Amino acid sequence: MGTRVLISGVVYTARDAAHRRLLEALDRGDKPPFNLEGQTLYYMGPSPARPGQVIGSAGPTTSGRMDIYTPSLLAAGLKAMVGKGNRSPEVKEAISKYRAVYMATIGGAGALLAKAVKKAEVIAYPDLGAEAILRLEVRDFPAIVAVDAYGGDLFQQGRASYQKKGP
């Protein structure tokens, strides 16, 4: 926890609506549109790319909105998540149980983070527009380990380190 990392390789984007559909597919016993096993989800819906750009701005959305869906996806093989903000106790427990990891990146730095995206293509739910699932190839995408498989939580610990007075 607290380790700064650079992610290179393939990540899949998914926001609220895509999560709902992934879960519906799994509940029906259908195959999800990509194999979740060992994969990384990035909670992100980009702005449109200008001609010649790979992607528009591409920063994280609030991860907590995905909390209700996350334990089921981890059970289905998801291994890593990237987003912004803290996670629920249930998600943290599931991260420990399934030996997964949640990484935070810089909310509101969408122009900067877009530089690390080298390829982007819609692979599912194009009707969802900015909420469609994209397959991204990223290189040296900056993030920080926020919740690890050993119960570490950067948001809790970071805050405790600098708290001078409680609420």
Add this chain to the structure above:
Amino acid sequence: MREIEASVITQAVAQLCQKANYELGDDVLSALKKAQETEESPLGRDVLSQLIENARIAREEKRPLCQDCGTAVVFLEVGQEVHVVGGDLYTAIEEGVRQGYGQGYLRKSVVSRPFSARINTGDNTPPVVHTEMAPGNRLKVTVMPKGSGAENMSRLAMLKPGAGGQGIVDLVVATVSQADGNPCPPLIIGLGIGATAEKAMLEAKKALLRPVGSPGADPEVTRLEREILAEVNALGIGPLGFGGSITALAVQAKVMPSHMASLPVAVNLQCHSARHQEVVL
């Protein structure tokens, strides 16, 4: 009467939507740079420098500061001697948002039927428009793209009058504490104090338009703003919630008279990507 063509208003709104999404205000940039000097956490300082770099890239490349290009909140100050011709004012504004978000490669984030189907309207309309009349023959248009990460953490409380200033401090601290890193701190905290429930929230949002770091309406309001800022920053949430001493850049309050039985307090949170642009026609 002075006539203003509806098409001129459309064009102005389209440009403001784009400029607001690409260019962070100098007041916000200065506040972020000042925060770099005072932030105790090394990680927090690094986050702040990346936000400043993000603003540079966005401005130079005309790339949105944030992929959440927001709900288009439009504030109008309509001079009472202005006559809009060649079309309807609200239609003109809506068309401006449609053009601005389309031409500017801005993300369209508005969905209809938010409680059920949640279907994207496709052009980021409708905007949220607030209109006020003013003396004179000018039309002032302000566009504030408001992201939902911070908007979702806003709160309204109808405090008992006996709660007083301490009640306001406690409410804001509890709101920010609960929001934690989610609203993308460092925040600007807009407060609407007094009036009625709906007016308090509107004024809380309008308070966000004040230049960041400018003093309050009077010394008592400024003192309250500073006290809340100190308490919020003592929470330790820090830039993006990674821990640190700068959770908010400013607290900006609008205080209004209220009914003798009421103390409405609205808290409207603004993320660090505090975007707004205005033009006077």
